[in-house]
Amino acid sequence: MEAACKEAEKSRWETLEPSVATELPESTNCLSFSEDGRYLSLGHSQGLSVWCASSLTCVADWLEDRLEITSIQMNRMAEMAYLLGTIDDMGVARVFAYHCDSIHLLNVVNIMEDINKRSICMTFELSQGGHYGAASISCNGAVWLEVYHFPLEAWLKELEMAVSQTQEPNSSEDMDVKWSPLAVATKIKPPKTPEGTALEGPDEVQMTDFLTNYLAVDIVTKSCRLDKHSVNTDEEKTKETNKSPRCCTQHFLLPCGQFPGDSKAKSQPAEFPVAVCVWWSGSHNLFQYFLQKAPKSKPDVEPMPDLLWPNAKEILCSAVSRCTRYIALGLENALVCVWDRQSGSPLSVVLISATDSALCRMQFVDYRPVSTDDSQTFTTAEVHLLVACKSGALHTITTGRGTQSCTMLLTERLLEPKDSGDLPTITESVPFLQGLFLQVQRNGKMFLQDVINKQTVCCLILPKTHPIATPCNPVYALNSKQQTLLIRGDQDPSYRASSKEDSQSQLFIFHFGESDILKQYIVSAPYSPQQQKTLSFVTLEETCNLYLQQRALCADERNKAITQTWTQLQETATMAQQGHHRAAAS
Numbered sequence: 001m002e003a004a005c006k007e008a009e010k011s012r013w014e015t016l017e018p019s020v021a022t023e024l025p026e027s028t029n030c031l032s033f034s035e036d037g038r039y040l041s042l043g044h045s046q047g048l049s050v051w052c053a054s055s056l057t058c059v060a061d062w063l064e065d066r067l068e069i070t071s072i073q074m075n076r077m078a079e080m081a082y083l084l085g086t087i088d089d090m091g092v093a094r095v096f097a098y099h100c101d102s103i104h105l106l107n108v109v110n111i112m113e114d115i116n117k118r119s120i121c122m123t124f125e126l127s128q129g130g131h132y133g134a135a136s137i138s139c140n141g142a143v144w145l146e147v148y149h150f151p152l153e154a155w156l157k158e159l160e161m162a163v164s165q166t167q168e169p170n171s172s173e174d175m176d177v178k179w180s181p182l183a184v185a186t187k188i189k190p191p192k193t194p195e196g197t198a199l200e201g202p203d204e205v206q207m208t209d210f211l212t213n214y215l216a217v218d219i220v221t222k223s224c225r226l227d228k229h230s231v232n233t234d235e236e237k238t239k240e241t242n243k244s245p246r247c248c249t250q251h252f253l254l255p256c257g258q259f260p261g262d263s264k265a266k267s268q269p270a271e272f273p274v275a276v277c278v279w280w281s282g283s284h285n286l287f288q289y290f291l292q293k294a295p296k297s298k299p300d301v302e303p304m305p306d307l308l309w310p311n312a313k314e315i316l317c318s319a320v321s322r323c324t325r326y327i328a329l330g331l332e333n334a335l336v337c338v339w340d341r342q343s344g345s346p347l348s349v350v351l352i353s354a355t356d357s358a359l360c361r362m363q364f365v366d367y368r369p370v371s372t373d374d375s376q377t378f379t380t381a382e383v384h385l386l387v388a389c390k391s392g393a394l395h396t397i398t399t400g401r402g403t404q405s406c407t408m409l410l411t412e413r414l415l416e417p418k419d420s421g422d423l424p425t426i427t428e429s430v431p432f433l434q435g436l437f438l439q440v441q442r443n444g445k446m447f448l449q450d451v452i453n454k455q456t457v458c459c460l461i462l463p464k465t466h467p468i469a470t471p472c473n474p475v476y477a478l479n480s481k482q483q484t485l486l487i488r489g490d491q492d493p494s495y496r497a498s499s500k501e502d503s504q505s506q507l508f509i510f511h512f513g514e515s516d517i518l519k520q521y522i523v524s525a526p527y528s529p530q531q532q533k534t535l536s537f538v539t540l541e542e543t544c545n546l547y548l549q550q551r552a553l554c555a556d557e558r559n560k561a562i563t564q565t566w567t568q569l570q571e572t573a574t575m576a577q578q579g580h581h582r583a584a585a586s
Contacts, residue, residue, distance in 0.1 A: 013447070014458040014517045018508035021466075021489075022056045025049060027068060028475060028488055028505060034074045034082055035128070037481025039098070041084055043069030048086060050074075050098050053479060056507065062096065062103040071123075074098075077130035077152050081159060085133055091120030093135050095150070095182070099159045102166070106155060106179045109135055109148070127252040129271040132185065132291060134250050145188040145248050147276055147291065154180040185291050186303050190246045190280050247281045251320040251327070253288070256341045275306070277327060279315045286315065286329060286339070309339050319362045319385070326383050330359035336397060338383060347383065348399040352407055357391035365396070365429040365437070365451060386437060386451070389413065392423045394439075396451055410454055411439075425472050432483045433512060433521045444471040446487075448518070458517050460485070465495040466506050483513035483522065 027045035033053060034041070040051040047063035071087040077097075084096040084103075093109035110119045119139040126133050133148045162177045252273040277288045287305035313331035320327050326347060327339045333351075336359070340347040352359075365384040382400035389395070391413035399405040414423060421443030429437045436448045436457060444467050446460035466489030468474055475488040489506050512518050 013456050015461050016458045016510060016512075016515055016517060017461050018463075018510050019514075020056065020509040021463075021506045024488060024505040024507050026505075028507075029068065029070045030072045031475055031477035031486060031488075032072045032074045033477050033479045035076050037479045039074065039082065040477065040479075040486070041072050041074040041098075043072035043086055045069075048072060048084065048096070048103070050082075050084075050103060053482060056509070060098060060101050060103045062105065073124075073126050075126045075128065075130040077150075078156055081156060083126055083130040083150070085124050085126045087121050087124050091122070091138075093121035093124040095133065097155060097159055100163050102162075104159065104162060104177075104179075107182050109133075109146075109182070110137060122247070125250070125252075127273045128254075129273075132252065132273055132276075133182075134252070134276060136248050136250075143190065143246055143248065145250055145278060147185045147188070147250075147289075148182040149185045149291070150182065151180040186276075186289055188248075188278055188287075188289060189302055190248070191283075191285075191287070191305075246283075248278055249318055250276050250278045251318065251324070252276055253320070253341070254324045256325055277309075277320075279318060279329075282314060284311045284314055285309065286311070286318075286327065311337055316359050317362050319364055321364045321383065322366075326364070328362055328364065328383075328385055330362050330387065332358070334359060334389075336362070336385065336387060338385070338399060340401070347401055348405050350397055350399055350405045350407060352387060352389075352395050352397070353393075353409075357389050357393075357413070359387055360390045361388040361427060362386065363427075363429050366431070366434075384451075386427065386429055388424065388427045394424070394427060408454070410449065410451070426474055426476070428478070430478060430512070432480050432523055433518060434523050436518075436521050438478075438485070440468070440471065440474050440476075442471055444468045457521070458515075460510055462487075462489050462508055464492065466491055466508070469505060483511070485510040485512065 025042060025044040025046075028042050030043040032041045033039070038053055039059075040053045040056070042049045042051065045068045046065060047061060047067060048069050049058050049061040051058050068089040069086050070089050073085045075083050075085075077083045080099065082098040084098060086094050086096065088094075091110075092112070094105060095107045095109065097104045097106050109124065110121050112118050117139060119137050122136045122138055122143075124133065124135045130150060130152060133150060134145060135148070136143065136145050158177050158179055165177065253275040254271065255274050273291060275288050275290045277286055279286045286309040288307035288309070289303055290306045309327070309329075311329060311331055313333055313335055315329050315331060317330040318328065325341050327341065329337045329339070331337060334353055336350045336352060338347040338350075339345075363386045365386050382398055382403055385397040385399075387395045387397060392411065393409065393413035394411040396408045396410060397405065398408075411424070414420065421441065422445075423442045424439050425442055426440040427437060428439075430448070433448065435451045437451060438446070438448055440446050446462075446468070448457045448460070449455065450457050462468060469488045469490040477486045478484075479486070486507055486509050489508050491504055491506075513522055
């Protein structure tokens with residue numbers, strides 16, 4: 001009866017069908033819109049293409065045999081000039097430029113000159129505005145992060161030179177243009193404790209400074225874990241911990257105005273990153289490095305982190321707000337810590353659920369109207385997070401300084417193997433639909449869900465002839481400017497005219513802005529909430545005043561938490577004492 005009721009409820013859901021479909025190049029693996037929503041970039045076998053987003057027609061392509069692009073990102077670097085960052089199936093990262101209906105290869109990031117020292121690019125990210133790029137590189141078991149500074153001004157001049165060459169009657173190519181090379185801003189390796197630091201146990205570690213203290217915490221924690229599974233000596237455990245391959249996650253950070261180095265960016269555009277934050281798998285610590293070129297006198301010196309954000313548990317996932325003021329970290333034991341870069345202190349630490357599995361993804365969500373009263377900036381400061389667990393459970397978190405943290409379960413965890421098809425593969429907030437997020441399940445179902453009311457607003461239905469391609473890893477892109485969703489669908493073999501007919505992929509488009517179902521959720525443009533306005537605090541006194549003001553506003557909440565903790569401790573002590581008396585009596 002319960003299952004029948006659920007099916008009846010699902011049948012009442014509104015449906016939304018795509019309005020446009022166009023054929024895709026063979027093996028299209030990735031899509032990405034430019035920041036202004038004017039162009040769509042596609043990575044596929046034999047290269048990449050740039051399409052006009054409004055007409056969905058190809059305006060330029062760059063093709064090469066036996067090359068397959070698996071990751072692509074497109075950012076605008078100037079008026080009618082765009083940067084593209086790609087990774088191919090061999091782990092080679094490249095930087096392209098789209099300008100005047102042409103695509104130019106500017107640089108190959110990790111050129112493999114020696115086959116025995118083949119480096120593989122695992123991730124490649126362009127910063128907003130295209131000023132920097134970050135690539136995580138793996139080579140012979142070692143992993144590091146390289147941050148590059150792009151010579152945008154030089155590239156723009158060289159692009160104009162290339163255009164002038166193609167306009168000459170005797171020349172149609174830009175082979176003579178010498179593109180300016182990338183400059184390595186910093187090269188970051190996994191942190192390790194300095195030689196001579198004792199690692200026999202938490203009480204035996206000899207700390208020489210603040211950084212060594214927190215690095216030692218990571219090493220000691222790993223050593224304790226190794227003790228449970230092996231009988232290695234202390235020296236072997238330390239060597240294994242320091243040399244084991246580690247993955248990194250990085251986020252570019254915009255100016256926030258409260259730390260040294262941020263003040264240097266006052267004369268730079270607001271979208272110019274000033275720092276990058278990095279955490280490594282298995283670590284408790286988030287590191288922040290200011291973006292500056294390595295000194296020519298000491299190019300090989302490993303940079304030390306300028307800031308360190310310590311956490312009580314191991315970091316599993318992370319997210320950064322649109323203005324990069326807030327950094328959210330998903331920790332072990334279902335803990336979520338939100339750091340406030342402006343005050344340099346935790347905004348909140350929230351326990352989601354002790355019964356759920358490990359956290360795997362998180363994202364900041366903006367879904368509530370904000371007050372235009374600037375005086376309410378501190379008292380109404382709230383952030384909203386969408387957190388996904390490996391079990392399939394979804395939670396929302398509403399928290400802030402001076403407010404009571406609130407968690408809400410959106411989707412139940414999956415308990416039986418038969419429900420594995422309902423496991424979400426994509427859970428993403430839609431910035432132009434207020435309070436809605438897009439979810440794609442492993443079984444190919446797509447729907448939009450209301451974060452506040454926990455209701456499914458509508459299901460997105462593709463034609464039966466073309467189900468979602470690779471639902472475990474869908475190929476899709478959201479255009480915030482045109483308020484659309486593009487997703488790839490592959491032809492169902494049962495609908496082919498003959499078994500020999502090739503399967504043709506289609507690009508389907510959902511116009512959310514034209515749907516009557518979604519009109520009440522549409523916002524004109526992605527907005528930044530009031531609480532995410534970054535103010536400029538360049539002196540220590542101003543920063544301290546902000547911190548003390550925020551501490552005063554959250555005093556009631558902290559007092560309640562202390563009272564609750566003491567009550568729990570008293571109850572636990574009473575239960576333990578009663579158990580001791582029963583054991584003694586028996």
